[in-house]
Ligand code: FES
């Protein structure tokens with residue numbers, strides 16, 4: 012390991028601009044003659060639009076244009092799309108329903124875009140919006156996940172009878188039924204996975220600009236995947252042809268999934284910029300983020316696990332209703348199917364699994380991938396039910412897990428995954444040691460003496476990252492391939508630019524990708540510049556989500572570096588008059604084996620560009636590209652254990668200790684990886700302890716529409732986090748990386764709720780473990796005991 | 798339109814502003830100091846924290862005209878002559894930022910915290926005092942470490 016290569020705790024190259032106030036986020040960009048958009052949104056969860064009268068508003072000061080769904084239709088602008096086609100058990104394709112960027116005929120959730128007002132200033136656009144007169148006929152709303160399919164429920168889309176998008180199934184039903192017959196023990200749980208609002212601290216924003224001289228559009232946007240945005244906006248929505256649309260995602264202030272999707276606002280800003288003839292900027296107010304960013308989770312699940320009398324797992328049966336909200340967002344359909352049911356085997360050898368998922372429309376904001384996307388929900392089901400089974404059977408929860416761990420690889424689960432590598436015993440053993448598992452009884456007694464209830468909870472999670480290979484995901488319904496691209500441009504002076512299709516919005520790619528190149532080419536990290544987030548610079552890429560940038564994105568860089576070295580080696584051999592096979596490349600220098608002849612990397616680069624003396628027939632220059640398509644998903648896994656103390660008088664839960672032992676395969680920069688784990692745990696703790704999106708079940712109004720009512724985890728809610736890594740190498744990419752971005756968010760909720768239910772002595776309680784919910788659970792337990 | 802004058806990062810500035818202009822809007826739009834961010838509309842996230850007459854203030858919660866005659870320091874004014882402030886240095890050293898969006902507000906709030914508590918600022922106090930600053934990326938772990946380290950360095 013060099014000081015800056017793979018494995019080094021290199022301080023981040025990107026930090027300087029952020030700590031000095033010189034970041035460049037979308038809202039920091041201002042274009043000449045820029046105008047401002049304000050979106051008029053539906054105040055109703057479900058209504059027919061009878062008419063929209065914009066005459067008064069159009070006369071308001073500063074107003075330049077007002078557009079509605081009719082204007083989009085007149086320009087043949089297509090609706091927003093869902094890029095993953097899921098089929099029901101009976102083979103029928105999902106029932107999608109249209110999703111115009113501005114409502115046409117009907118509004119389907121509070122916040123649904125109805126019209127856009129463009130004005131000289133943001134304040135003028137917002138004031139004018141109040142003068143737009145929309146005549147609505149309001150309908151009853153379908154809000155609740157569990158009852159959306161009930162007969163007589165209000166229908167969200169005609170195309171989806173009973174609000175059912177699809178009825179998906181995975182696994183072997185007959186084998187699973189057989190496993191339950193004669194099982195010595197069955198544990199059953201009804202679980203709600205609470206709805207979350209992502210809340211990246213930077214609100215979404217967009218600037219659309221049309222250049223009349225070139226007929227080309229530019230979109231600056233808060234995107235995790237600018238190329239995918241360009242593809243969707245051109246090929247599907249039809250705003251502009253792909254070669255006439257540049258999408259730039261500059262510094263982006265966190266995404267967590269919510270900035271993957273192609274939303275109405277950026278679509279409208281690009282399209283309307285031509286109509287107005289000036290650039291149009293839109294920046295979400297936080298209340299709009301609450302209403303309109305795609306939400307996460309929202310599952311209602313019944314799960315049953317069959318075990319024999321010594322605790323050997325025999326079968327698992329899961330039935331889930333997944334709320335899709337009012338429209339199918341970009342990746343939404345894949346989340347509760349291929350990202351959820353496929354992970355229900357957890358770290359365990361379960362011979363038979365059958366999972367069914369009904370996806371339902373409701374009059375709520377669209378639901379899509381949020382950090383972990385499907386995998387936190389799967390982990391929650393399996394880890395809650397295993398913990399509960401252990402309690403019911405009087406077994407130690409760690410031992411029950413150990414007894415059933417998968418230990419041989421590759422392991423094919425009943426839900427189509429092939430686990431490639433892992434050591435689950437290593438992570439649980441290490442975690443137990445770190446938290447002093449055997450000393451828990453003493454700590455519990457001490458808490459009790461102080462009037463507190465103490466609990467401990469495990470979460471032995473597994474997840475799947477770097478979704479791939481492209482052909483496989485295509486066969487499951489994905490509309491795109493999930494490879495990644497890279498281009499390594501060596502400059503004549505020997506420094507390097509790396510163009511990547513990955514996008515960094517906090518992950519530190521400018522540092523970790525540079526570390527990889529430093530390692531591969533033997534040059535210092537400050538000689539490497541990482542370029543990302545601009546479709547005019549980077550040819551194509553799939554972006555950053557699903558913890559894929561290390562395993563997939565860096566592997567493309569790795570391959571491109573190999574090609575660079577291969578060509579440079581030929582040049583060096585030619586100049587030094589040696590056989591290519593005799594050239595050794597080490598620490599940034601090419602040398603001829605057994606001699607003292609050598610050339611520095613920079614010298615070879617210059618030689619390749621000057622091209623006076625390169626092998627005959629070789630093209631000048633030193634620049635290589637690669638596309639990497641992995642052969643399998645990667646499978647990060649590990650064990651988190653947390654301890655909580657509950658005050659029975661107030662219902663306040665304090666997380667008092669947290670240990671996380673994760674196996675991410677190769678770690679490029681431990682400092683950055685630890686940061687990813689911290690952030691993931693905080694979001695998982697948020698889900699389990701403080702957060703929850705709540706709609707009024709009658710009116711469909713969002714009751715948690717600001718930071719007043721939606722409780723974000725704060726510094727006091729979290730303990731000092733204690734981390735360790737174990738390592739098994741991932742065989743499906745050249746670096747052996749598994750991915751680390753989502754693990755914490757996947758593992759944490761189950762660990763925390765296992766600890767809280769342990770402390771309270773209750774079988775289950777809903778997330779979040781807010782003081783109110785904890786207190787109610789305690790009173791319920793008391794009453795049951797009386 | 799009312800006119801307003803103040804000193805921002807050591808320079809005298811003045812302008813005619815719409816009376817409803819917030820200090821953060823004035824800093825970002827009129828002065829082009831985009832390091833101060835807006836993360837909410839309910840005065841809770843702390844992305845907009847600046848110093849007004851030496852105190853940490855949420856600049857989304859103050860009208861520009863209320864800062865008449867004040868001395869305002871924004872994140873851009875923290876690195877004197879190009880040398881990073883110890884708090885900025887500590888955030889980098891301890892990986893106290895990821896996406897960087899909350900960072901300017903965190904650094905401004907944290908320097909105020911150290912000014913009030915001195916070098917013995919402990920982690921429990923830091924966590925409590927960060928109540929008005931949200932970060933969605935870091936889980937606060939490294940922010941707390943950075944502030945504690947900077948408090949020592951500044952002490
Ligand atoms: S912008 Fe959120 S507190 Fe000021």
Ligand code: FES
Pocket residue numbers: 212264265517893894895896897898899900931932933934935
């Ligand atoms: S670093 Fe992203 S919000 Fe704090």
